[in-house]
Amino acid sequence: MSHKNFPFMHSREIEIAGVILRATRITYVGELGWELYIESDQASKVWTTLINAGKNHGMKTCGYRAIESLRLEKGYRAWGVEISTETNPWDAGLGFAVAMKKDSFIGKVALMKSKEDVTRKLGAILFDDIRQVPLGNEPVRVGGQIVGRIKSGGQGYTLGKAIGYAYLPIAHSEAGTILDVEFFGQWRQGVIATEPLFDPTNAKIRA
Structure with missing residues (x-):
């Protein structure tokens, strides 16, 4: 399971407690971690084995909110939250994932047009007070003008700050832009930050 033998973005079948499963790094x-794909009737056996093996290493279980906090810090997009059928890769900062150099594929013409017509960008907003957690749909303003609404938010425990994501006009989406977000009737200041907020060189996931 070392980096040399099992590099990032590789996938293969492995065996845990006599169960054959697919591990994807x-x-x-x-x-640093893996996603494990297991037959449902074997999942509890694998789970118990891993939990018992990890006790001496300080391994602990975590819930959805912990995962949500970490994904927000890393800037991973979630379907139905930051991305949907109403967004495109260029708006969401996912253009790197589209193989536009391919001769042709379904939707290429539409993607080319959307790339030319980009008017907004998903921006990461940081708030110094980690207790100021945007819940979603809060208005965002710059210079007294409403320019967007929060799509997602949470507490960034590694950063020690609250995080929000919002689609903003290109002119107001650059890192360092100061803006205000309404929290329960009061406007609080935030700043657009460079993404990803955590481990920008991906050293952790490639360790």
């Missing part, structure tokens, strides 16, 4: 939390 990817992560949704920005840390």
